Amino acid sequence: xxxxxxxxxxxxxxxxxxxxxxxxxxxxxxxxxxxxxxxxxxxxxxxxxxxxxxxxxxxxxxxxxxxxxxxxxxxxxxxxxxxxxxxxxxxxxx
Amino acid sequence: xxxxxxxxxxxxxxxxxxxxxxxxxxxxxxxxxxxxxxxxxxxxxxxxxxxxxxxxxxxxxxxxxxxxxxxxxxxxxxxxxxxxxxxxxxxxxxxxxxxxxxxxxxxxxxxxxxxxxxxxxxxxxxxxxxxxxxxxxxxxxxxxxxxxxxxxxxxxxxxxxxxxxxxxxxxxxxxxxxxxxxxxxxxxxxxxxxxxxxxxxxxxxxxxxxxxxxxxxxxxxxxxxxxxxxxxxxxxxxxxxxxxxxxxxxxxxxxxxxxxxxxxxxxxxxxxxxxxxxxxxxxxxxxxxxxxxxxxxxxxxxxxxxxxxxxxxxxxxxxxxxxxxxxxxxxxxxxxxxxxxxxxxxxxxxxxxxxxxxxxxxxxxxxxxxxxxxxxxxxxxxxxxxxxxxxxxxxxxxxxxxxxxxxxxxxxxxx
Numbered sequence: 437x438x439x440x441x442x443x444x445x446x447x448x449x450x451x452x453x454x455x456x457x458x459x460x461x462x463x464x465x466x467x468x469x470x471x472x473x474x475x476x477x478x479x480x481x482x483x484x485x486x487x488x489x490x491x492x493x494x495x496x497x498x499x500x501x502x503x504x505x506x507x508x509x510x511x512x513x514x515x516x517x518x519x520x521x522x523x524x525x526x527x528x529x530x
Numbered sequence: 531x532x533x534x535x536x537x538x539x540x541x542x543x544x545x546x547x548x549x550x551x552x553x554x555x556x557x558x559x560x561x562x563x564x565x566x567x568x569x570x571x572x573x574x575x576x577x578x579x580x581x582x583x584x585x586x587x588x589x590x591x592x593x594x595x596x597x598x599x600x601x602x603x604x605x606x607x608x609x610x611x612x613x614x615x616x617x618x619x620x621x622x623x624x625x626x627x628x629x630x631x632x633x634x635x636x637x638x639x640x641x642x643x644x645x646x647x648x649x650x651x652x653x654x655x656x657x658x659x660x661x662x663x664x665x666x667x668x669x670x671x672x673x674x675x676x677x678x679x680x681x682x683x684x685x686x687x688x689x690x691x692x693x694x695x696x697x698x699x700x701x702x703x704x705x706x707x708x709x710x711x712x713x714x715x716x717x718x719x720x721x722x723x724x725x726x727x728x729x730x731x732x733x734x735x736x737x738x739x740x741x742x743x744x745x746x747x748x749x750x751x752x753x754x755x756x757x758x759x760x761x762x763x764x765x766x767x768x769x770x771x772x773x774x775x776x777x778x779x780x781x782x783x784x785x786x787x788x789x790x791x792x793x794x795x796x797x798x799x800x801x802x803x804x805x806x807x808x809x810x811x812x813x814x815x816x817x818x819x820x821x822x823x824x825x826x827x828x829x830x831x832x833x834x835x836x837x838x839x840x841x842x843x844x845x846x847x848x849x850x851x852x853x854x855x856x857x858x859x860x861x862x863x864x865x866x867x868x869x870x871x872x873x874x875x876x877x878x879x880x881x882x883x884x885x886x887x888x889x890x891x892x893x894x895x896x897x898x899x900x901x902x903x904x905x906x907x908x909x910x911x912x913x914x915x916x917x918x919x920x921x922x923x924x925x926x927x928x929x930x931x932x933x934x935x936x937x938x939x940x941x942x943x944x945x
Contacts, residue, residue, distance in 0.1 A: 467596065468594075468595045468596040468599065489600075489661065489662055489665060492661035492662070493600075493660070493661055493662055495661075496660060496661050499657065505657065
């Protein structure tokens with residue numbers, strides 16, 4: 437499987453397809469949307485229509501899926517799918 | 531008296547006797563009980579293993595997938611019943627319509643979801659508690675979702691007084707219309723507590739029937755052999771509407787909600803005053819509010835839970851209020867058919883009063899077979915009784931000695 441590539445500022449950075457797929461699944465489950473609709477560029481609120489509670493549940497879902505504990509200051513910085521994928525990538529193995 | 535008058539112009543019901551008020555009412559008339567062995571959770575070790583479970587409600591017909599996955603049964607029942615009531619009333623709410631309110635009765639909200647969180651916490655600690663817990667569990671989420679779905683911007687109240695919640699809800703809806711604050715109020719009650727710990731809490735109180743082997747015969751209001759209530763679940767919602775507003779849009783007029791009364795007993799948290807004084811004060815306050823004399827009342831939908839104490843105290847209360855007329859009016863309880871729907875119980879009683887007034891058929895008290903000398907009224911045994919019902923009362927009494935009564939007047943009596 438070809439790894440998904442981030443666009444924009446991180447276009448040269450490779451994205452772990454496993455992590456992306458899991459993030460996609462967590463978001464799709466909460467928002468009941470098609471996983472294909474959820475791209476790296478998607479903004480949780482503006483593009484995908486997540487409300488404040490959805491955002492909390494998505495965060496909770498990511499913590500459960502990756503065994504993470506996301507501190508408040510980091511949680512506030514996760515606005516797009518890419519933010520979430522990057523955060524998980526950087527923290528999942530620590 | 532220069533009161534703005536309020537009519538029920540739409541009814542929606544989701545009960546163990548069927549989804550849709552017509553199905554529920556037919557089951558009540560036919561004596562088809564919705565009480566059966568509990569399937570919601572394993573019942574080994576419980577004293578009581580039967581309940582009135584809603585079995586034919588397909589949430590997907592009323593609620594989108596996302597909300598279904600993020601809401602509790604009591605909220606889903608309330609939304610379903612509201613949608614049915616709006617359709618029944620042929621009412622399309624314009625977005626942001628001023629003068630529309632919501633008042634929902636609900637005793638304990640989403641405790642079943644809280645139980646799941648408690649289980650997760652016990653296994654994995656505080657990190658396992660879902661963020662959606664608060665807005666799923668709070669009793670006012672049913673009303674909040676109704677307002678959100680239909681764009682209601684008016685007052686939005688939730689009344690939580692256990693088993694009398696939905697009589698208070700309709701009573702306060704009446705006040706909102708009388709005072710001119712609202713033209714339309716979506717009101718009624720909802721409850722769903724069939725989960726291991728919440729049901730277990732009632733089980734440990736020893737207030738429920740132990741006739742597990744004969745579920746349909748278990749709830750026996752006013753019968754000498756009664757041994758407690760049977761829990762039900764569900765929602766009954768009404769469109770309550772100011773008369774001129776309803777006439778202007780040619781809405782169906784079912785019956786008038788003519789009065790509301792309430793009272794508090796001083797006895798204790800679980801038992802009514804044994805002389806029936808507190809319940810009698812509730813009925814008298816409602817009659818005064820409606821401007822109706824006791825001898826005008828033809829039918830009482832009793833709280834009639836089938837606990838020893840409630841039924842006896844309620845009979846004393848009826849004697850206190852109605853004196854000689856107590857033996858002339860008829861009294862029945864539909865709880866053997868639906869189970870005790872707790873926060874929706876009063877609204878179920880109002881449904882029975884409205885239909886009795888409309889159709890001239892008073893529902894029987896299913897399973898009333900052996901008279902109890904302590905309960906000496908006409909409880910309509912066997913078949914429904916043909917009777918002209920001009921004025922009916924719905925009683926709902928609650929733990930905490932909290933009583934509420936609603937007066938329903940037949941449409942023709944109101945002209």
